[in-house]
Amino acid sequence: MGSLSFNTFSPLDPESFSEESKMVVDFIADYYRNVEKYPVQSQVDPGYLMHHCPDTAPYCPEPLETILRDQSPNFFGYFQANASTAGFLGEMLCTGLNVVGFNWIASPAATELESIVMDWVGKMLMLPPSFLFSGGGGGVLHGSTCEAIICSLAAARDKVLEKIGHHKITKLVVYGSDQTHSTLQKASKLVGIPTSNFRSLPTSFSNDFALCPDDVRAAMEEDIGAGLVPLFLCATVGTTSSGAVDPLEALGHVAKAFKVWLHIDAAYAGSACICPEFRHHLNGVELAHSISMNPHKWLLTNMDCCCLWIKEPKLFVDSLSTAPEYLRNSASESKKVIDYKDWQIALSRRFRAIKVWVVIRRHGLDNLMFHIRSDVNLAKRFEAHVAKDPRFEVVVPRRFALVCFRLRPKEEGEGTELNSRLLMAVNGSGAAFMTHAVVGGIYIIRCAIGSTLTETRHVDSLWKLIQEKAQLVLQEPGLALEED
Amino acid sequence: MGSLSFNTFSPLDPESFSEESKMVVDFIADYYRNVEKYPVQSQVDPGYLMHHCPDTAPYCPEPLETILRDQSPNFFGYFQANASTAGFLGEMLCTGLNVVGFNWIASPAATELESIVMDWVGKMLMLPPSFLFSGGGGGVLHGSTCEAIICSLAAARDKVLEKIGHHKITKLVVYGSDQTHSTLQKASKLVGIPTSNFRSLPTSFSNDFALCPDDVRAAMEEDIGAGLVPLFLCATVGTTSSGAVDPLEALGHVAKAFKVWLHIDAAYAGSACICPEFRHHLNGVELAHSISMNPHKWLLTNMDCCCLWIKEPKLFVDSLSTAPEYLRNSASESKKVIDYKDWQIALSRRFRAIKVWVVIRRHGLDNLMFHIRSDVNLAKRFEAHVAKDPRFEVVVPRRFALVCFRLRPKEEGEGTELNSRLLMAVNGSGAAFMTHAVVGGIYIIRCAIGSTLTETRHVDSLWKLIQEKAQLVLQEPGLALEED
Numbered sequence: 001m002g003s004l005s006f007n008t009f010s011p012l013d014p015e016s017f018s019e020e021s022k023m024v025v026d027f028i029a030d031y032y033r034n035v036e037k038y039p040v041q042s043q044v045d046p047g048y049l050m051h052h053c054p055d056t057a058p059y060c061p062e063p064l065e066t067i068l069r070d071q072s073p074n075f076f077g078y079f080q081a082n083a084s085t086a087g088f089l090g091e092m093l094c095t096g097l098n099v100v101g102f103n104w105i106a107s108p109a110a111t112e113l114e115s116i117v118m119d120w121v122g123k124m125l126m127l128p129p130s131f132l133f134s135g136g137g138g139g140v141l142h143g144s145t146c147e148a149i150i151c152s153l154a155a156a157r158d159k160v161l162e163k164i165g166h167h168k169i170t171k172l173v174v175y176g177s178d179q180t181h182s183t184l185q186k187a188s189k190l191v192g193i194p195t196s197n198f199r200s201l202p203t204s205f206s207n208d209f210a211l212c213p214d215d216v217r218a219a220m221e222e223d224i225g226a227g228l229v230p231l232f233l234c235a236t237v238g239t240t241s242s243g244a245v246d247p248l249e250a251l252g253h254v255a256k257a258f259k260v261w262l263h264i265d266a267a268y269a270g271s272a273c274i275c276p277e278f279r280h281h282l283n284g285v286e287l288a289h290s291i292s293m294n295p296h297k298w299l300l301t302n303m304d305c306c307c308l309w310i311k312e313p314k315l316f317v318d319s320l321s322t323a324p325e326y327l328r329n330s331a332s333e334s335k336k337v338i339d340y341k342d343w344q345i346a347l348s349r350r351f352r353a354i355k356v357w358v359v360i361r362r363h364g365l366d367n368l369m370f371h372i373r374s375d376v377n378l379a380k381r382f383e384a385h386v387a388k389d390p391r392f393e394v395v396v397p398r399r400f401a402l403v404c405f406r407l408r409p410k411e412e413g414e415g416t417e418l419n420s421r422l423l424m425a426v427n428g429s430g431a432a433f434m435t436h437a438v439v440g441g442i443y444i445i446r447c448a449i450g451s452t453l454t455e456t457r458h459v460d461s462l463w464k465l466i467q468e469k470a471q472l473v474l475q476e477p478g479l480a481l482e483e484d
Numbered sequence: 485m486g487s488l489s490f491n492t493f494s495p496l497d498p499e500s501f502s503e504e505s506k507m508v509v510d511f512i513a514d515y516y517r518n519v520e521k522y523p524v525q526s527q528v529d530p531g532y533l534m535h536h537c538p539d540t541a542p543y544c545p546e547p548l549e550t551i552l553r554d555q556s557p558n559f560f561g562y563f564q565a566n567a568s569t570a571g572f573l574g575e576m577l578c579t580g581l582n583v584v585g586f587n588w589i590a591s592p593a594a595t596e597l598e599s600i601v602m603d604w605v606g607k608m609l610m611l612p613p614s615f616l617f618s619g620g621g622g623g624v625l626h627g628s629t630c631e632a633i634i635c636s637l638a639a640a641r642d643k644v645l646e647k648i649g650h651h652k653i654t655k656l657v658v659y660g661s662d663q664t665h666s667t668l669q670k671a672s673k674l675v676g677i678p679t680s681n682f683r684s685l686p687t688s689f690s691n692d693f694a695l696c697p698d699d700v701r702a703a704m705e706e707d708i709g710a711g712l713v714p715l716f717l718c719a720t721v722g723t724t725s726s727g728a729v730d731p732l733e734a735l736g737h738v739a740k741a742f743k744v745w746l747h748i749d750a751a752y753a754g755s756a757c758i759c760p761e762f763r764h765h766l767n768g769v770e771l772a773h774s775i776s777m778n779p780h781k782w783l784l785t786n787m788d789c790c791c792l793w794i795k796e797p798k799l800f801v802d803s804l805s806t807a808p809e810y811l812r813n814s815a816s817e818s819k820k821v822i823d824y825k826d827w828q829i830a831l832s833r834r835f836r837a838i839k840v841w842v843v844i845r846r847h848g849l850d851n852l853m854f855h856i857r858s859d860v861n862l863a864k865r866f867e868a869h870v871a872k873d874p875r876f877e878v879v880v881p882r883r884f885a886l887v888c889f890r891l892r893p894k895e896e897g898e899g900t901e902l903n904s905r906l907l908m909a910v911n912g913s914g915a916a917f918m919t920h921a922v923v924g925g926i927y928i929i930r931c932a933i934g935s936t937l938t939e940t941r942h943v944d945s946l947w948k949l950i951q952e953k954a955q956l957v958l959q960e961p962g963l964a965l966e967e968d
Contacts (some may be wrong), residue, residue, distance in 0.1 A: 011568035011784050011847065012936045020511040022506055024573045028580035029502040046588065046820040049596035055606040055618070061848035083582040084495035089508045094513035095575040095786045098567040104530065109508040112533035120541035134539070138832040143627065166678045167654045182806035183831055189803075190638055190829065192676015194650045209908035241810055296832075300495050302579045303834050319673075322666035326724055326930070345674065345829070346628035347667055348780075350787050364493065364545035371495065387962065437810045446810070451494045469923055 028088075032453070050226050083452050084300035084361035090355030091302050091315040099351040104337035105329045107351070111338055114141055114353035121356065123273045124365060125293070131309040139309040139350040140316075140343040145267045147345055148292040148308040149187040149234070155315040156232050156261035156289070157191055164229065172231040173197045173223045177211035177246065179239040179439070181265060183471050188232075195227065205440045208397060209244035210236060213254050220258045232261045235288075237281050238269025241437035242396040242404050242444070245269070245281050252287025264291040267306070269400050273377070275369045278400075284312055287484035298401075298450055300371060303350055305339040317342045375401040377448045378459050385463040391470060395442060401449040406442070407470055418473065425469035512572075516937070531687040553691050568784035570846035574839030575786050580902070583835040589813045591835070595822055595848035598625055600839035605791055605840065608758045608849060612770040615793040623793040624800075624827040625836040629751045630828055632776040632792040633671040633718070638798040640716050640745035640773070641675055648713065656715040657681045657707045661730065663694035663923070665749060672716075681712065689924045692881060693728035695719060697738050704742045716745045719772075721765050722753025725879040725921035726888050726928070729753070729765050736771025743809035748775040751790070753884050755782035756860070759853045762884075782885075782934055784855060785843050789836055801826045859885040862943050863933045869947040875954060879926060885933040890926070891954055900927040902957065916946050 007413050025061050101110030118139025122132045129135030137181070142148045152172070161169060174188040178200045188198050199219050203209040220230040235246040248264060255262035264285060270293025272278040283342040285291060292308045295301035310316060321342035323332075331337045341347050386392045386405045396404040407422055409415035420436065423445050435446050449459070585594030602623025606616045613619030626632045637658070645653060658672040662684045672682050675945050683703050687693040705715040719730040732748060739746035748769060754777025756762040769775060776792045779785035794800060805826035807816075815821045825831050844852070863885040870876045870889045880888040891906055893899035904920065907929050911917050919930050933943070 003909055011570070011851075012516060013569070014516045017516060017569040017572065018509055020569055020573055021509040021513075021576065024576045024580075025505040026507065028576065029498040029505075030694060031580065032496060032498045039862045044592050046592075046815065046818070047596070049600060052601045053597075055600075055603065056607050057844045057849050059849045061851055062845045083580075085497070085501040085504055086495065088501065088576075088579055089504055091579040092508045092512065092572075092576060093581075094506075095572055096515065096567075098786050100787060110530050110535060112531070112808060113537075116533060116537045116539075125539050143834075144832050146830040150829065157676075158673075162710075166680075169653060169676055170651050181831075182808040182811075186804065186806050186829075186831075189642075190634065190675060192641075192653055240808075284808060302582050303584060320670065322670050324666040324724075326665065326919060329665075331530065334530070345663075345669075345670075346630040346636065348628050348788060350627075360541045361546045365541050365543045367495075367545055387750065399627065420592075435810060 001401075045290060065211045068465060080295060082300060082450055083302045083443040084359065084363070085416040086359045087300055087302035087355060089362070090358035093354050094351045095356065097354075101343040101346050102347050102349055103327060103329070103332055103339035105331045108337075110351045110353060111321055111340060113357055114340065115139075115338060117141075117353045117356045117360070118307065120337065120360060121295075122309055124360075124368075125270065125282065126273075127282075127291070127309060130286070130311045131291065137309060137311045138313045138338070138343075139307055140340055140398050141356065142292075142308055142344060143304040143352075144183075144306050145181065145265060145294060146183040146187055148290075148306050149184060149263065149265070150190055151308070151316060151320060151344060152261065152263045152290040152292075152310070153187055153191045153193075153232055155310070155319045157193070158319040159261075159315055160229065160231055168229060170194055170197070171227065171229045173199060173220075173228050174232045174234070175199045175201065175216055175219060175230065175260075176234045177201050177203045177209075177236070177239075179203050179209050179211075179232055179241055180202055180236055181240055181267070182183055184234045184265070188326060193231075199223075201242070203440075209248040209439055210241065211251065213247060213250040216251060216254050220254070220260070221446050222256075230258050232263065234265055237264060237266035237273070238270070238400055238402075241446070242439050243269065243395070243399045243402040245399060247284070248282065249284030249287065252284045256287060261290070264288045264290060266293040268294070268297050268402075270307075271295065272372050272400050274299075274365065275372050278372075281399075283327045295356060295359070298372070298375070299357060299359070299368060300363060300452065305356060307356075313338075313343065320344070322347075365431065374400075375449045375454075378456065379403050379447075382447055382449065382459050382463060385460075389467065390465050391474070395444045396439060403447040403449075404437070404439070404444040405446050405447065407474070419445055421473045422466070422470055425473055426466055429465060429469070431465055515820070520847040534751060554789040566780060566782055566784060566934055567786045568843065568847070569845045571784055571786035571839060573846070574842035577838045577842065578835040581835060581838070582823050584832055585835060586825040587811060587813070587816055589815045592821075594835045594837060595824060597841055598824065599623075599822060601625075601837045601840045601844070602791065602793065604844060605779075606793055608844075608852075609754065609766065609846040610757075610763055611775070611793060613767075614795045615775065617800055619733050621793060622822070623791055623795045623796045624824055624829075624961055625840065626776075626790040626792055626828060627788040627836075628667075628790050629749060629776055629778060630671055631663065632774075632790050633668060633747065633749070634674055635792070635800060635804060635828060636745065636747045636774040636776075636794070637675045637677075637716055639794070639803045642803040643675070643745075643799055644713065645716055648796060654678055654681070655711065655713045657683060657704075657712050657862065658716045659683045659685065659700055659703060659714065659744075660718045661685050661693075661720070661723075663687050663693050663695075663728050664718055664720055665724055665751070668718045668749070677715075687728070687924075692952070693723065693726050694921055695730040695735065697731060697734040700735060700738050701741075704738070704744070704836075708742075714742050714744045718749055720746050721748060721750035721757070722884055722886075724752070725930070726923050727753065727883045728880070729883060731768070732766065733768030733771065736768045740771060745774070746772040748772045750775060752781050752886075754791075755779065756856050758783075758849065758882050760858050765883075771799045779843070780921035782856070782859070783843070783852060784847060784936065785839060789840060791840075791902050797822075797827065804828070806831075821857075833934070856885075859933045859938075862938060862940065863887050863931075865940065866931055866933065866947060869944075873951065877959070879925060879928045886930040887933075888921070888923070888928040889931065890928050891958070903927050903929055905948070906954055907959045909957055910950055913949060915955070916949055 099107045099110045101107035104111045119132045129376045131137040290310045294306045296303045296305040406419045583591045583594045585591035610641045615621040658670045715915045719735045774794045778790045780787045780789040890903045
């Protein structure tokens with residue numbers, strides 16, 4: 001393996017590139033083969049890695065073998081992979097070609113492929129044509145929902161401040177529910193909206209933790225009465241805690257009445273809406289100004305990838321464009337092309353479109369739907385396990401591939417302790433990893449199906465493990481706790 | 485090639501993963517082998533790709549061979565690659581492991597490796613200990629300078645508004661020079677600072693386009709006199725247009741006197757400062773609050789990667805943290821660990837640290853310095869070519885690997901047309917791609933050395949091409965123009 005010797009220096013020699021890359025491919029394939037053998041949650045203490053690493057960078061190069069040897073999969077306790085071979089291949093192409101497509105002229109292919117792919121995915125979700133390039137709107141790939149919301153918020157903010165004056169920025173109000181992802185609050189604060197102007201409206205069991213349009217209307221009226229300016233409403237399709245779905249159509253009408261920007265965050269459950277039987281969750285999307293969903297969550301696309309569509313792309317450009325001399329070019333000035341730098345936060349951008357493009361082509365819509373349905377069926381199976389055991393209950397109706405359940409407490413006040421002990425016992429075993437949430441004051445355990453490698457047997461084993469640990473927790477809570 | 489058949493569906497099967505990944509490795513290696521044969525700038529018209537793609541996603545999966553066949557390197561006109569095999573391998577590991585390390589508990593390894601690597605790079609740059617974890621500060625990996633500046637700006641903004649009240653957000657002022665990257669203006673606007681409160685202070689030939697500390701002081705005094713609040717000063721080490729370096733130490737004293745946050749944007753030239761002979765450009769860094777540099781620009785790290793250090797990490801957390809119930813965990817509550825989600829914009833994050841870690845280990849500091857020095861030597865060679873030809877002049881003194889030059893116009897008024905024609909003729913040939921800038925009113929052509937595959941013969945050929953096109957442009961400007 002002469003090309004791996006480390007006294008030469010050729011940072012991008014095609015021969016050693018090929019040889020070393022294949023070593024890493026084998027390393028990762030081995031990792032996938034053996035991933036079940038490793039504990040799911042790292043059993044390490046803070047600072048553990050400091051003891052394994054020198055505190056300064058090596059002066060001389062090291063051979064790849066040495067570097068990979070240090071890279072035990074044991075290091076990665078938490079493996080939440082909505083990954084696929086196609087997603088990996090797409091990412092390899094993105095990285096290998098290393099295109100920096102901030103504007104059209106920098107990479108016409110990266111720009112145009114992104115537009116094409118965004119129309120493809122938009123059509124897969126049956127978005128109204130007004131969100132597609134072919135219908136006057138358009139889409140862009142971001143890394144995360146937070147970036148997508150920041151850009152939408154900034155566009156909404158600047159459109160309103162243009163009319164009422166920038167000094168009114170402290171009057172703008174943003175609305176979501178207590179189930180909306182925390183990213184909305186973070187984004188609002190980042191774009192300069194006072195935290196006191198963020199409304200986290202309460203939801204309840206009675207309507208499955210969906211945002212109530214009447215509550216939104218009332219909150220907006222109250223804010224207007226107080227001299228504030230309602231700006232932005234975020235509705236969620238598939239909340240993080242419980243998979244709740246906000247009523248888009250009714251919220252859309254409220255947003256319209258108050259001239260408020262409606263954004264739909266379909267980060268998680270948007271992927272399911274490529275299946276006709278789930279598409280109704282997006283009914284009302286035509287009333288929104290923007291919508292985002294994350295293929296990296298549930299559409300076999302490796303991190304990171306967030307799709308964002310908008311009906312009026314001009315509003316992104318108005319808010320986010322910069323035109324320094326060193327980026328001027330005749331293509332941009334012709335206004336016939338898209339410069340994606342003006343649709344996002346950063347100037348530089350990775351060629352994520354090629355990843356989505358490979359994922360879609362390699363799987364086809366057919367298999368992508370199959371993948372969603374398989375996960376939903378696994379979740380149904382888990383839900384059935386829970387329902388059959390009278391010690392347990394499914395707390396929130398399952399809509400997608402997330403099951404929210406708990407051990408029934410003898411008295412309501414004991415529910416949190418009982419179930420947090422159960423969760424610690426399960427995670428402490430190292431054989432599975434789940435997380436919790438609190439909805440309507442109730443502590444629930446979340447079983448989120450969606451890891452690409454999960455099969456029926458894993459779901460059944462998980463349930464068996466939960467039952468075993470439940471027995472311990474119910475009998476001798478102290479014992480189970482000590483395992484953690 | 486049974487595993488490539490497309491009537492089965494196994495999105496992450498280790499055998500087909502390995503087989504298909506190696507096909508892509510070969511594809512990318514071929515691309516590197518042949519990259520010289522392709523035109524450097526795409527000669528395509530807006531919308532060209534629409535005609536090559538179906539307007540909806542395929543329903544059935546396609547074999548990888550078909551997908552790669554569509555993927556001609558001809559599509560990628562602009563190849564600005566500070567890539568390396570090690571950077572690619574690191575990115576493969578990041579993608580293959582698909583770690584989503586938003587907080588410590590989600591991936592202790594990703595979190596701790598990032599802290600270790602940030603201290604490594606900090607020491608390579610000889611940053612003061614106050615920027616390292618080992619000295620009470622710390623570093624984080626972002627995707628771009630814009631994100632790094634947004635987080636620094638938000639931290640600075642919230643620290644000040646905490647004292648003077650959020651309604652004063654419209655009084656905050658941000659300072660840079662007319663050479664500062666446009667990202668500062670974009671970031672300022674994004675965090676809610678009025679565009680009228682952005683100061684782009686003029687620079688001039690007389691001090692090599694560096695920001696003048698006296699001008700900053702005067703601007704701040706004037707703003708205070710007008711009831712405004714100076715907030716943030718951005719100094720640049722290696723500007724985009726001409727590679728200028730702002731005087732950090734003097735600016736640091738001004739920032740201190742006005743209690744203003746000083747950020748250093750060393751996106752481009754920071755990489756050079758790992759070499760002792762360039763380190764003096766960072767003198768004064770000890771007076772800054774934060775500093776960023778991009779290994780993806782000049783340190784053999786594939787896109788994307790921006791290092792950001794801060795002396796008081798608590799200020800990031802104060803400004804950016806969210807703590808929803810579903811992310812609560814005992815590790816975070818112990819305050820003994822870093823949750824990087826509170827040091828950046830998004831919640832989710834890729835495992836970029838493993839990429840930097842592989843790049844540093846595989847090359848060693850020794851070869852990284854060799855790489856910088858090679859590029860600088862190539863730039864010196866190009867500069868010498870320019871200096872020897874009396875028709876040309878080097879307009880701005882070269883500091884790093886960027887040479888700013890032009891054809892001397894007979895009359896100053898003709899300089900822009902003459903040189904923009906020359907640039908169009910060179911780029912129009914498809915054999916090379918350069919960009920322009922305007923500094924001190926003068927149109928310059930930028931020859932930026934830094935692509936990993938650039939060798940002496942490429943620099944010499946480029947110069948020959950420039951001379952040929954110059955001859956045409958000087959004799960018959962009309963003819964050369966038509967070539968574009």
